[in-house]
Amino acid sequence: xxxxxxxxxxxxxxxxxxxxxxxxxxxxxxxxxxxxxxxxxxxxxxxxxxxxxxxxxxxxxxxxxxxxxxxxxxxxxxxxxxxxxxxxxxxxxxxxxxxxxxxxxxxxxxxxxxxxxxxxxxxxxxxxxxxxxxxxxxxxxxxxxxxxxxxxxxxxxxxxxxxxxxxxxxxxxxxxxxxxxxxxxxxxxxxxxxxxxxxxxxxxxxxxxxxxxxxxxxxxxxxxxxxxxxxxxxxxxxxxxxxxxxxxxxxxxxxxxxxxxxxxx
Amino acid sequence: xxxxxxxxxxxxxxxxxxxxxxxxxxxxxxxxxxxxxxxxxxxxxxxxxxxxxxxxxxxxxxxxxxxxxxxxxxxxxxxxxxxxxxxxxxxxxxxxxxxxxxxxxxxxxxxxxxxxxxxxxxxxxxxxxxxxxxxxxxxxxxxxxxxxxxxxxxxxxxxxxxxxxxxxxxxxxxxxxxxxxxxxxxxxxxxxxxxxxxxxxxxxxxxxxxxxxxxxxxxxxxxxxxxxxxxxxxxxxxxxxxxxxxxx
Numbered sequence: 033x034x035x036x037x038x039x040x041x042x043x044x045x046x047x048x049x050x051x052x053x054x055x056x057x058x059x060x061x062x063x064x065x066x067x068x069x070x071x072x073x074x075x076x077x078x079x080x081x082x083x084x085x086x087x088x089x090x091x092x093x094x095x096x097x098x099x100x101x102x103x104x105x106x107x108x109x110x111x112x113x114x115x116x117x118x119x120x121x122x123x124x125x126x127x128x129x130x131x132x133x134x135x136x137x138x139x140x141x142x143x144x145x146x147x148x149x150x151x152x153x154x155x156x157x158x159x160x161x162x163x164x165x166x167x168x169x170x171x172x173x174x175x176x177x178x179x180x181x182x183x184x185x186x187x188x189x190x191x192x193x194x195x196x197x198x199x200x201x202x203x204x205x206x207x208x209x210x211x212x213x214x215x216x217x218x219x220x221x222x223x224x225x226x227x228x229x230x231x232x233x234x235x236x237x238x239x240x241x242x243x244x245x246x247x248x249x250x251x252x253x254x255x256x257x258x259x260x261x262x263x264x265x266x267x268x269x270x271x272x273x274x275x276x277x278x279x280x281x282x283x284x285x286x287x288x289x290x291x292x293x294x295x296x297x
Numbered sequence: 298x299x300x301x302x303x304x305x306x307x308x309x310x311x312x313x314x315x316x317x318x319x320x321x322x323x324x325x326x327x328x329x330x331x332x333x334x335x336x337x338x339x340x341x342x343x344x345x346x347x348x349x350x351x352x353x354x355x356x357x358x359x360x361x362x363x364x365x366x367x368x369x370x371x372x373x374x375x376x377x378x379x380x381x382x383x384x385x386x387x388x389x390x391x392x393x394x395x396x397x398x399x400x401x402x403x404x405x406x407x408x409x410x411x412x413x414x415x416x417x418x419x420x421x422x423x424x425x426x427x428x429x430x431x432x433x434x435x436x437x438x439x440x441x442x443x444x445x446x447x448x449x450x451x452x453x454x455x456x457x458x459x460x461x462x463x464x465x466x467x468x469x470x471x472x473x474x475x476x477x478x479x480x481x482x483x484x485x486x487x488x489x490x491x492x493x494x495x496x497x498x499x500x501x502x503x504x505x506x507x508x509x510x511x512x513x514x515x516x517x518x519x520x521x522x523x524x525x526x527x528x529x530x531x532x533x534x535x536x537x538x539x540x541x542x543x544x545x
Contacts, residue, residue: 080545085383085386085544086544104389105389105390105391106389108387108388108389109389115380115383115384117380118380119379119381119383119384120380121311122379123311124307131303132303133384133388135300135302135303136303136385136389137388138389140299181384
């Protein structure tokens with residue numbers, strides 16, 4: 033299998049704090065790859081680096097054959113992303129949000145763009161709500177709309193940062209059905225983070241467990257269970273990462289922000 | 298359609314949809330026209346200054362452009378807090394284009410607001426001296442809008458949240474307005490105030506606007522145009538630079 037994401041010795045430091053500590057992994061084309069880890073483990077920072085939002089301190093990266101450091105726009109064209117927090121414009125309609133995205137991603141031809149928007153809105157079952165302002169949408173509808181948006185420009189990779197957080201079981205189930213379908217029918221590569229072990233186990237081909245900026249284990253769910261001698265992925269996860277509480281739920285970037293804000297005062 | 302256009306369009310749509318904001322932001326200019334225009338009018342006339350409302354109207358128009366423009370620029374902080382900024386920053390579009398699109402959109406919104414206030418001043422008896430100069434007036438309105446949207450963008454690029462907003466309003470935007478010659482003529486000022494007004498870019502914007510609308514200006518229109526264009530150009534570059542440095 034050809035690798036679509038390659039990461040070698042990736043490190044990211046914020047003012048002396050190491051958020052991502054010398055990690056290496058690769059994701060094959062058409063693979064569903066899950067990043068698990070307690071809050072503050074460095075998952076979101078890793079995604080931000082892979083998606084060109086942050087510069088790594090050191091390390092080598094290749095996304096879809098391109099280098100995110102020098103070929104920003106080619107990398108950006110290669111992936112779609114659903115962020116941890118909502119990132120829609122509430123004052124625009126569902127359709128307008130997708131139109132905005134389509135134009136930014138260079139879908140210049142109006143007819144083709146609108147056809148694509150229609151296809152994706154129907155796919156996430158929001159076509160009949162297309163002209164409503166997003167501020168009237170529920171959390172689950174917003175999430176589905178973001179998935180549709182992330183796919184408008186036919187990316188090779190879809191990044192999902194905790195896509196089902198805070199959603200009801202029906203919506204979660206639907207979202208995973210969409211993802212599975214896209215993966216099977218379109219060979220879409222999916223890179224996701226989640227806290228729901230059973231979801232990770234059900235959907236992903238391979239799982240990496242991250243803690244304190246390092247990858248502490250990687251393999252199929254079966255591998256991880258075997259490696260730790262546990263029956264469930266949840267127990268394996270707790271064995272690998274410990275059962276102490278993680279109160280530092282601010283992401284590394286937020287930590288950096290606080291630090292910067294402090295200096296500015 | 299390209300990226301700059303869609304970013305511009307977004308600002309316009311958001312503006313036209315926020316009717317409460319449009320109506321609400323007309324309160325202040327009306328208050329200035331009524332309280333200052335009619336309140337100081339007799340004193341001003343007695344001192345030999347002529348019609349104060351005529352003098353004041355361009356200043357009030359510029360005021361509403363100034364506030365709308367700075368606010369439009371600062372909206373980036375909102376976009377950052379509500380996550381929408383990330384969506385634009387991961388798109389395969391250069392930051393420069395994003396900044397241009399947003400700034401043009403914000404400036405257009407501010408000009409629209411200025412045009413609404415210009416129409417309002419007619420109700421209070423303000424008249425333009427020459428219709429042929431209207432394009433010149435619009436040009437000055439657009440320059441004021443562009444300059445201060447770029448300033449707002451620059452500020453928003455370095456602020457993390459809205460906590461610093463009051464600081465910016467009270468220590469930057471308000472002084473820029475009150476020390477600009479929007480409310481008083483620039484002649485016979487104490488030396489210190491005269492110096493401050495001369496380094497305030499809004500002074501030249503209002504002077505130019507006044508020249509175009511009522512045919513009376515302190516500096517020449519060429520000077521006003523040159524100063525405004527130069528400062529706008531510099532602030533767009535500074536704003537663009539700071540915007541490219543944003544990390545989310």
